Amino acid sequence: MAVTKSVFGKSPEGREISLYTLSNSKGMQAKVTDLGANLVGILVPDAQGVTADVTLGFDSVDRYYKNYSFFGAVIGPCANRTAGAAYTLDGVDYRMDQNDGPNNLHTHIELGFHKRIWDAVPGDNSVTFSLEDEDGYLGFPGHKKVSVTYFLDEENALRLHYHASSDKRTIFNLTNHSYFNLDGQGTGRIEDHELWLGASHFTPVVPGSIPTGEICAVAGTPMDFTQPKKIGRDIEADFEQLKLTGGYDHNFCIDDWDGSLKHIATAKGPKSGRVMKVYTTLPGVQFYAGNFIAPEEGKAGAVYDNRTGFALETQYYPDTIHHENFPSYIFGGENGDYDSVTVYKFE
Numbered sequence: 001m002a003v004t005k006s007v008f009g010k011s012p013e014g015r016e017i018s019l020y021t022l023s024n025s026k027g028m029q030a031k032v033t034d035l036g037a038n039l040v041g042i043l044v045p046d047a048q049g050v051t052a053d054v055t056l057g058f059d060s061v062d063r064y065y066k067n068y069s070f071f072g073a074v075i076g077p078c079a080n081r082t083a084g085a086a087y088t089l090d091g092v093d094y095r096m097d098q099n100d101g102p103n104n105l106h107t108h109i110e111l112g113f114h115k116r117i118w119d120a121v122p123g124d125n126s127v128t129f130s131l132e133d134e135d136g137y138l139g140f141p142g143h144k145k146v147s148v149t150y151f152l153d154e155e156n157a158l159r160l161h162y163h164a165s166s167d168k169r170t171i172f173n174l175t176n177h178s179y180f181n182l183d184g185q186g187t188g189r190i191e192d193h194e195l196w197l198g199a200s201h202f203t204p205v206v207p208g209s210i211p212t213g214e215i216c217a218v219a220g221t222p223m224d225f226t227q228p229k230k231i232g233r234d235i236e237a238d239f240e241q242l243k244l245t246g247g248y249d250h251n252f253c254i255d256d257w258d259g260s261l262k263h264i265a266t267a268k269g270p271k272s273g274r275v276m277k278v279y280t281t282l283p284g285v286q287f288y289a290g291n292f293i294a295p296e297e298g299k300a301g302a303v304y305d306n307r308t309g310f311a312l313e314t315q316y317y318p319d320t321i322h323h324e325n326f327p328s329y330i331f332g333g334e335n336g337d338y339d340s341v342t343v344y345k346f347e
Contacts, residue, residue: 001025001125001152008033008040009061015117017061020127022152027051028346030150030158035064036114037129037148039072039178041299042158044346046272052184054274054346056309059299065115069293069304070177073114074148075106077133077140078329079175080251080286080318083210087321089141089330090169096139101208106177108138113146114177126151135168142166142332148174157345164339166332173316173329176342179290179309182269182276186302190290190310191232192270197225197287198263199252203317203326204241213323215253223250228266231289231310247291247307251317257283257327261341265312279343280314283327287312314342 001024008019019040022030027049031041040058045051057071058064067073078096085096085104096104097111106112118129126149133144144166151159162174181190202223203211218224222234222242235247242248254264264285265278278285288311298304316329331338 001154003122003125003127005122008035011035011117012065017117018120020120020122022125022127022150024125024152024154024156026154026156028152028156030152032127032129032150033061033064034118034120034129035061036116037074037118038064038114039150039176042344042346044156044274046274050272052272053299054180054182054184054276056179056181056185056304057299067114068109069179070106070114071179071298073177074174075177076113076146076172076174077138077144078104078107078171079173079177079313079315081105081209083319083322087171089171089321092141094139094141103208103210111138118148125153140170142168142170144170144172144332155345156347157343160342162340163337164331165337169330169333169335171321171329172331172338173320174338174340175286175313175315177311177313179293179311180267180276181309182267182274183271185299185309186304187271189307191230191235191307193231193310194228194268194270195225195231195287195310196228196266197252197285198255198265199285200226200255201253203251203253203284205244205250207244209245209249209318211251211317211319211323213325215325218252225252225287228268235289245291248287248289249291251284251286253317254280254283254285261343264314267310267312275347277345277347278312278314279341279345281341282314282316284317285312285314286318314340
């Protein structure tokens with residue numbers, strides 16, 4: 001196992017940005033940067049020993065200061081959408097940035113955790129990134145201390161451990177927004193990838209992708225991935241939920257969620273045969289089929305476009321603060337600390 005550090009570039013203010021590369025003896029590497037604790041790349045061999053980078057992203061730090069598709073981003077303090085960009089907690093009204101029509105998406109496009117420079121401490125097979133967030137900043141109460149640790153093991157598993165404390169109750173919903181193409185980034189669209197989800201229910205949405213508050217069965221609908229199927233098989237189906245979001249972009253509810261680490265997804269690349277299994281302690285996963293990736297140049301000159309990568313964003317359900325029947329994402333104060341784990345394991 002090894003962790004190496006290199007210069008990735010500089011911030012607009014001239015501060016040096018670093019890139020950390022975690023490597024194991026199987027030929028797998030994970031590249032992460034202290035800008036946003038962003039996951040820049042995952043290099044994985046296939047069954048024939050051919051190594052490819054299976055995540056979308058950029059070769060230079062400058063591009064991560066734009067990154068409007070959130071490639072590899074650690075989203076926080078609150079991932080996904082919040083209706084009306086406002087909420088009430090403990091009798092106090094809070095306003096968030098209106099950046100998705102009238103709603104809030106991923107906290108703040110320019111000032112969220114994915115655009116901040118984190119403190120980094122490398123270990124033998126890991127890097128821990130940490131930051132502090134002041135009370136009230138961007139519409140979130142509590143002085144918060146946050147950390148994200150990336151571990152790479154000899155079984156080709158990349159483990160993300162999130163932890164946060166707050167001196168006041170606050171809403172908190174961290175996720176990683178990596179996009180995957182298991183045949184290698186830049187190799188084309190992902191509709192032929194096979195996907196299984198351990199989720200027999202999902203949360204339907206209204207226009208603007210805000211949950212209705214219902215928790216609906218996937219059985220008998222194009223939302224059913226409880227048996228493996230190609231992502232593209234039903235993506236153009238005449239189904240209202242898919243039409244509202246231009247394809248899959250929904251929260252799926254993890255079956256039998258109890259806070260323990262569960263296997264919740266398996267994806268397979270059609271050409272490479274690479275398999276990625278996802279495990280998490282969280283109650284939901286936002287499956288996004290990359291429907292609105294804007295055409296742009298990515299790593300090694302690759303051209304990204306819609307559906308050239310898919311995301312499996314493990315998290316609490318979107319807009320939970322407005323739905324008492326959703327698992328609570330209120331932490332801090334007497335509610336204790338936030339703690340979650342997500343694992344991407346490659347075979």
